[in-house]
Amino acid sequence: MDENKKRPTGPWGKSLAMWAVILLAVVVLVSVYNAPQSQGAVQQLAYSEFITKVNEGAVREVDIRGQDIAGRLTSGEMFSTYSPGDPGLVERLEASGVKFKAQPEESRSLLAAILINILPFLLILGIWIFVMQRMQNGAGKGAMGFGKSRAKLLTEKQGRVTFDDVAGIDEAREELEEIVDFLKDPGRFSRLGGKIPKGALLVGSPGTGKTLLARAIAGEANVPFFTISGSDFVEMFVGVGASRVRDMFEQAKKSAPCIIFIDEIDAVGRHRGAGLGGGNDEREQTLNQLLVEMDGFDANEGIIIIAATNRPDVLDPALLRPGRFDRQVVVPRPDIEGREKILRVHMRKVPLAPDVEARTIARGTPGFSGADLANLVNEAALMAARKSKRLVGMAEFEEAKDKVMMGSERRSMIMTEDEKKMTAYHEAGHAIVALHEAASDPIHKATIIPRGRALGMVMRLPERDQYSYHRDKMHANLAVSMGGRVAEEIIFGYDKVSSGASSDIQYATDLARSMVTQWGMSDRLGPMKLAENQEEVFLGHSVTKTQNVSEQTAQIIDDEIKGIVMRGYERAKTLLTENNEELHTLAQALLEYETLSGDEIKSLLAGEGVDRDRGSRNRPTAASTGVSAIPKTGKRGFGGEPSPQGV
Template identity: 70%
Template sequence: MNDNDKQPGGGGGNPWMKSLLIWVAILLGLALFVTMVDGRSATPRGTAIDYSAFLDKVDEGTVKNAVISRDAITGQLSNGEAYRTSPVQDSTLIPRLREKGVSFTAKTDDGPSVWMVLLYQSLPFLLFLGIAFFVLRQMQKGGGANGAMGFGKSRARMLTQKEGKVTFDDVAGIDEARAELTEIVDFLKDPTKFARLGGKIPKGALLVGSPGTGKTLLARAIAGEAGVPFFTISGSDFVEMFVGVGASRVRDMFEQAKKSAPCIVFIDEIDAVGRHRGAGLGNGNDEREQTLNQLLVEMDGFEANEGIIIVAATNRPDVLDPALLRPGRFDRQVVVPRPDIEGRVKILEVHMKKVPLAPDVDSRTIARGTPGFSGADLANLVNEAALMAARKGKRLVAMAEFEEAKDKVMMGAERRSMVMTEDEKRMTAYHEAGHAIVALHEPASDPIHKATIIPRGRALGMVMRLPERDSYSYHRDKMYANLAVSMGGRVAEEVIFGYDKVSSGASGDIQYATGLARDMVTKWGMSDKVGPVEYAQPEGESFLGYSSSQPVRMSNQTAQLIDDEIKSIVEGGLHRAKHVLTEHLDQLHLLAGALLEYETLSGDEIKKLIAGEEIGRADQGPKTPVVKAAGTSIPKTRRTPGPFGSPTPLGA
C-alpha cells in the first residue's frame, strides 16, 4: 500500500491539501501574532452609553474626565465608573466640558503600527512565494502519479511479497499454459543458462483465454516463482483525454521497470490500448494509437530493454494490432483454456481447502457436473455452497449444498413462491417428462441427471443431462439425438393435451433445435443436399458499421435449399420424438405423475421408476406414485424434494 492508498485515520491523505493547509496555518499564525503585538486593536474598556446620555451626565456634573479620540470618547464618572461612547460632530462639546469643569484630553491617531505595515506589504509576496515553493516541491517529488505534475507518470503498481505470494501451486487446471511459462521463470532465475548458447528469451508473452480462466493469477505465479519485482497495470490506465499522456506513461513505466530489472510487467486487458490501428474513422492519429506506437517502440525499438518481460492478458486477440504480435514483441501466445474434468478437480481442491467439508463431498462428482466452468466459476460455486451452509446453520459444507449451489449458479434460484394452476403444473410435468423419456430411449443422448418442475430463472421446469466425460467434438448421431430430445416436450404436449393445447413453453427448445440444425447445414457440412460447403456468416468485428470480414455470397436457390434443409432436419427430430413417445406412452404418464408427486427426480430415480421399482426417500419411505390416465385428475400432494445433482442443462 502506498501513501495514497492509506485511510485518513492512518496518516495518509492528499499531499496537495496537506501542504496547502500548512501554509494557511502559517499565515494565520503570523496575522494573529501581529494583532496581539499591536495594542491599538484592543477595544476600549468601560460601560457603553449613548452620546445623548453622555451629554446629560456632563450637564449634571457627574463626568470626572474625558479622553477624546477619533473613534471613541472614554473616561470616568464621579463615582469612579468607566464609560465609553461613540463621538459625533458636535461643536458645543468642548465649551460644555469647560463650563462644567471636566478635565479632557485629545488622543491623536498615529496610523498603523510598523508590524501591520510590514504584514500588509509582505503578505502578497509571502503568498506568491508559498505557491511557488509548493509547486516546485511537487515537481521535485515528481515520480508520484498523483503529484501536481504527475498526470504523465505511470500508474503501474509494484506488488511485493507482503501482499501475498502466489506460486504455481496456487494455479491448477491449466498445466499446459503453466508449462509454457516455466521457461520464462527459468530465464529470470538463471539468465546465463540461455545466453550461453546464444538463445534469447521471448520479450513478451500474451495470455489468451476466456474471462475467469486465471490469466492474472498465472502472471502473478510467474513473478512469485521467479522472485522478481512484478509491476501490474491495466490497459485503460494508459489512455487519457490529454494528448501524449498515454505515451508518457508508457515511457515512465519502462523507466521504472529498468531500475528493477530483471522484472515482469503485467498489462491486463491490453486490447484497450492495443487495438488494430486504422480501423476507426478520420486520420487515425488519436491518443490511443500514439500510446500503442510508444509501446511498440519500447518493446522492440532502437534501445533494447534487457531483463524486462512483458506479460499481457486479453480475451480478444483478434482485435490486436499485428505489429504487437510479431516476433520480438509478443512473440509467444499462451492459450489459457477452460479446464477439463481433471483441471476442475484440481481447482475445486484448491478452493475447498478454505472450507470445512463434510465427508460426503466428492470433488470429482462436482467437477463432472460442471463442464465448461472456468476457474472463477468454480470459486464462485464453492463460495455459494459455503453461504448456503451458513444460512442453514451448519458447521460443515455437505454435498447437498454443492448441488444446490450448482442449480443456483446455472439456472437461478428456485421460485417456489410462483403461483401456478394445476393445469399449468400438469402441462409442465408432461413437457419435462417428454424430454426425459426421449432422452432415455436415444442411445447417443447423455444420461439424465435430474428432472424438475420447480421454476428456476425463466424456466418453469428443466431436464438436465450429465455428460459422462468432456466432449471436444460433436458427432452426427448425438446431434440428431439432441434434436429429438429438444422436441420431446412439444410432442408430449400435443400427444397428451391435443393439437390446440400446445403451449409456448417450447420456444427455447425450438430456438436450440433451429440453431443446431443451421450449424449442421451451414458450418459442419452434414446435409447431403447442400454438401460440405460453409455458408455460415462470418463473425468479424464491426466498428461503426465497418466489418473486417466479407459476408458469404450465395444464390437465391442456395439460400432456399439451406432453409429447406434446416426445416427438414428440425422436423426429423420432431417425428423421431413423436415415434418414441407414442411407443412409450405409459412411461410418459408414469414419469409425469411422479414429477407432480415429488417435483424433482434424480436420474437414478427415473430409471427405477421406468423399471417398475419403488422410489425410496429418506423422509417419505418407499412409494410408487399413483398415476391416472390422461384427462383425469392428478394427486395435489406437494412435498419438498431433497437435493440431487445439477449438471449442465442441454435441453429444457
C-alpha cells in the first residue's frame, strides 16, 4: 500500500498541478498590482485645485505619505493628489483647520519588487514549458527532450508473448530462435569463431506476424528489449531524428546485451536522394546516423537490431548490406498446415462447439494471413454472441468467413423476379461448367444472395494450396469464367445479355494475356517473355508494363489473347448446350433455396434432390460440405471462382 501511495499521479495529475501554479501566479500578480488601490471611487485632483479647496475650507482631513496626498472633502468624497514638495503646506492646513497626519513614504519590500518585475516573465516561461511538455508527450524527457529517444523498454512479466504463441511461420521462427540462443549462451557460438548477426530484417506482407515475432523474442530472450517505430525518429526540425538515434544507442549500450526493435523501418530507411518523401534532409540525416551506429568506427557490441517492413524495395542499399542487417527473414503467408496452427492458437480463448474443425477452416482460407485468421475467429465469436449462444459453432465460422471474404448479406436489396432469374442462370452456368471440367477445382457453394457488390457467387475450393498452375487448369478456368455469360445467351437470347459478366471477362482477359506474354503458352509466339514483371500504379490500379515490341508482334499478341478467350467461350457453350437440363434444374433450385453447397448440387443433379425443408434459408455448413470458401482478393487468383455477377 505504501508503494502505491508513492506512485506518481500520472499525466492528469501533472497537468492539474501545472494549471494550479499558473492560476496562483495570476492571482498574486493581480493582487500585487491592485494593492495600492483603496475601496470606493477616488477623485484625482491637481495640486493647485487641492490648495484652492484647502483655502476655501472644503477639505476635512488629509493623509500625507511622502509626496502622495490622500484625503476626504467636507462633502465626503475621497481624493488624492501629488505634492511637488511645497514647504508651506502644513501652515495652510493649520490655518484652514484641516485635520491631517503625515507618515514617511513606505518603500516596497524586496519580495514585492521582485514579484512585480519578474513574475510576468516567470508566468510566460511556465506556460511555454507546459505547452512544450504537451507537444513532447510520449518522449518522457520534458520540454527539452526533442533529441531524446522515444524507445520503450519492455520489462513486463505478465501477458508476455513467447514462441509458443507464434505458429504457421516455422522457418522465420527458427532463424530468430537462433538469435535468442546466442543471447542466452554466446560462448557456444564464439568458440567456433561465429558472430551474432548485428541485425535481422523481417520482411512480409501486412498481417503475417512480424511484430508478433518481435514480441516473442522479447518474451524469450530475457534481455532488455527496446521498441520504437520508424516514424518516431522523424521530426520537423533537422537533426532531431539523428539525435534520437544517438540517444537510443547510448541507452542500449548501458543495457547491453539487448535488442532494439524498429517497426515500420521504411519510414526512415528509404533510398537517399530518390526524391521520395519530399527529399527530407531530416529523414536522410536520421538514416545516416542509423547507418553509422549500426556499423561505424565505434562498434556497438551486444546490441542486436531487429526491424520490420512490408516494403523492402524502398529501403536504402546501405541499410541492407552485411554488417548492418545481416539477415533478411521472410515472413510469408502461411500454408494450410500453418493456417491450422494459427487457428488453434486464436481458438484457445474461444469456447468451441464439438463440430468445429480447425483443419476444415484452414483448408477453406488459402491466402489468409495471421491477422485475417484472427479476425475470422473474432467475427465468429461476435456472431455467436449476437445469437446468445454459449459456444461458437462451425455455422458461425462459415458465416464469418463469408462475411470477411464477400461482405455482409444484402437482404434489404430488392431485386425483381427477372433479375433473380438471370442471376440464378448466370451462377448455374458457372457451376455446370465447373462440374464438367476435369481440371476445375471442386464447387464449395453457389448462392444468389447479394453480398457486398456481388449479386451472386459460385465459390470453388482447391483441394490443396497451389503454387503453380498447369495449362489444362488455366483453360478450365477460362471456360468456367465464360459459363455465366454463355448461360445468359442460351436462356435469354443474344439481346438480353446483361453487364453482369464484366468481371468474368476481365478475369479471362488478364489470364489469357499472362499466358501469352509471361508464361510462353502461345503456339505462335512460343516460349517468349513479352511483358515486364515491374508493375506501375495508375489511378489506384496496377498496370503491367509491356516490353517494346513491333507492330506485327503486338497484333499477334492480341490475336492470341482473343483466340484463347474464345476457345474458353466455345468450350463453355458446348458443355452448357449438352447439359441444358442440368442448367435448368440447378437454376430452379437456386431460385428456391438461394444457397446450395457443393454436395447438395451433386445430389440434385444426380436426381436425389435436396434434403432440406422447402423454403429454408439455412446456410450449408462446413460440417456438411467438408470444404470452405476461398478468400476474396482484389484480383481473382487462378483456381478461384469466376467473378460474381453484378460486380
